[in-house]
Amino acid sequence: MRKYWHVINIGMQNNLAYRVNFLARTLFGFIPLMAMLYLWRTIYAGKGQAGSEIAGYSLAEMMSYYLVVQIVDALTAVNDDDWAIAADIKDGNISQFLLKPLNYIWYRLCLFIAGRITYLAVAAIPLALFIGLQHEYFVLPKSWLSLGAFLLSTGLTALLQFFVSYAMAMLAFWVLEVSTFIFIFYAFEYLASGHMFPLDILPVGLQKVLMFTPFPYQLYFPVSIYMGKIEGAKIVSGLITQLAWVIVAYLIARAAWARGLRKYSAVGG
């Protein structure tokens, strides 16, 4: 176990070298976010009377949705990990891990965690300031219980994000250029995970179909718990489903790794 602590430690130190990059990324990210918030304000203003709702969301809830997405995203989004893993495979860098008493997937998970911690350390203050500026539109979680469930679900989201990205990166064993595949997948995820808008505004049939896929559990689910849109027994069953997806993603990632190694020829290693 201790060796993995070292990996986290080293990963954090490495990442700190990119702190300006992280800061720039956070600040630039606010621009489209603000545009999106303005867009919704205009739409709600167009509805006429105050207090009107869209798909059960008041204006404040809609704005909060995007802000909470931002928080969950900062905590769980895969940064460059998938590219780095694919590059390791392509350049033959994984050979050394086959010889070391270190498991590559856990090694990578540690680096991912280290990356998130450093990112958060840099992004927390600007993010808090931004939310502070919007505070009149920011709703707090309904109860301590939903806050707890939110945090638990966010943790599972991080694992799911990581394992899915890891499994995607395994494509590098078979194809030379993985970026196009990752972007195609990511485009779907961007919409289906609720990054673009709360899934509640979709037609009901489509929502139901989406809930059978892992995408909503990559973002929408924890945010909905926070917003109090999912309550009671549904939280429990949702968390179980989310955990199941984490396990499935993990198993696929491991299987792809095992199969890939059989094909692996250690280029340049």
Add this chain to the structure above:
Amino acid sequence: MMKNNVTSDAGRVTGNERLPEDFPPPAIRHPSRLGRYFSIYTALFKNSLAREMIFKGNFLLWIVVDSLWFVMQLCFISVLYLHTDGIGSWTKWQVVLLIGASNFIQQIFQAFFLINLTNLSELVRSGKLDFLLLLPVNTRFIISLRQVDLGGFFNATAAACVMAYAAHKLSLHPTLAQVAGFFALALCGVLIHYSLMLLLAAICFWTVKAQGIVMGYYNLFNIARMPDEAFKWGAFKAVFTFAIPMILVSNVPARVLTDKLGSPGPVVILLCMAGFCALLSEFGWRASLRRYTSASS
């Protein structure tokens, strides 16, 4: 918003270095200056085509990626309009036309300039800019247009088709003047994107690594495709109209096509901003080039 299109082009940035001997011997065959640059550009274009055809599958997949993001934006709008009738005075198909216009401008910009500007910091870092400085052509010309991204033309055509369909849905019958005005203003939009991104890319003469900053520009495209009436609130609108004219870039051309132009004011502002950005980028470029000290050579 970790990945978005922000990094979507990072994967494409390859260090393709061209050697000067590929260019046709200039000046002798083409006495006129313009003709000479035209023949150089033809050679560059042919080279890019040959390079893209080496990895045909990858070339096609990038077209799929860009089209998919375009479709996602259209999905977003159609879902929004399930719940509202208008964003300000913009109706659904007007916004579709706007998104088409914004993509058209962005893709034309991408076809000609994007890869080259993202590669600039690599040229500076590795000192390969030396070779380009020695060529008997304008350096800004060669660093801006070395490589052509042919997928951009395909996607621009797709965007134009979406616009045509939206125009049909709106039963618009634009006059020739309107269409010509649209293309002229779209060209101004491309010029603005190019000038601003060159300025950003030129930061690499100071910091060496500027790719992140250049990619950050991608976030601004998100504003360009939003209807201008979404921004009624002070500072944000002022900044993105008069400092970084993102709100004007595609809204003004789209308004020309959809008869939404109340007064010639926005057109004048867009033209002025295009001229201003172009001038500023030329000054910025010259100042940056003076800082160049070469590397490792």
